[in-house]
Amino acid sequence: MLENNYTSWLEALFQKGEKPYLQNHEALDYLKKIQSWYNAAIAGGGGAAIVGTVAAPPIALIGSLIGLTIIELSRRVDRLVSVIEELLKIDGITITPSVKTAEGIIDLFVMMPDRRCFAFALKSNKDSRVKWREDRQDFFAITPRKNKAARVKKWSDLIKTGQDLNVKTLAFKKEKSYLLKGSKNIITKAIVLTSKTTVDPNNDPALFVDFGQTTALRVHAGSYIYVLEQAKILDFLAPVEKS
Structure with a gap:
């Protein structure tokens, strides 16, 4: 399965043998090296490209293992780099990317200084707005078109991402x-929309919560899960101010 193959590949990148996961700036630096390799490969550097100390496997091998193009893989790494750079603005935060569980990978696990825990899945869908349809129990992507009505298309992959994140987080706790440092706190689960993908402001007002x-x-996807734009992630993580 794609998820299992992708999990194995990222495990090789981030958790070599019994070594602990890379975190914070160390993880970001490593991801940027991988990002540079992808950029070189896309520009024509090919599978032989080596950036820094990162020797990346040949493109053909990656493709056969995980069924993704180099551009798709590059986008995944781009999302991680962008969000981690934003999160590092918080003092005392612990950020762990690509956490393996028995059910697949959690894109980002975050522990705040006060030990609040978060599991994030990172998604994007070009220049679109995301809307939840309660009657259809599914997400839709609304994409503007020049001189035409906006295109509305079901984005079922997003609800599956939420359901999968629930399963992965449960496995992670078990x-x-x-990485939990013995904490038994609830792990808040959220999908973070990156790049130009945003939450449609015309969603049912009852779905928006503080x-x-x-x-x-x-929305409810097995259990409650939050959906927010990357621009809101620092405020989302901020503790509630006591009056």
Whole structure:
């Protein structure tokens, strides 16, 4: 399966043998090296490209293992780099990308200085707005078109991402990973929309809830999951100010 193959590949990148996961700036630096390799490969550097100390596997091998193009892989890394750079503005935060569980990978696991925990899935869908249809129990992507009505297309992959994140987070807690530092706190689950993808402001107002120091869309996907734009992530993580 794609998820399992992708998991194995990222495990080779981020958790070599018994070594702990890369975190914070160390993880970001490593991801940027991978990002540079992808950029070189896309520009024509090919599978032989080596950036820094990162020897990347040949493109053909990657493709056969995980069924993704080099551009698709590059976008995944781009999303991680962009969000981690934003999160590092928070003092005392612990950011762990690409956390393996028995059910697949959690894109980002975050522990705040006050030990609040978050599991994030990162998604984007070009220049589109995301809308939840309660009657259809699914997400739709609304994409503007020049001189035409906006295109509305079901984005079922997003609800599946939410459902999968629930399953992965449950497995992560059961495995009692050292990343939890013994914490039994609830892990808040959220999908972070990156790049030009945004939450449609015309969603049902009842779906918007206060969280941290902002608002986010909250839908039920096995359990409650939040959907927010990357621009809101720092306010989402901020503790609620006591009056």
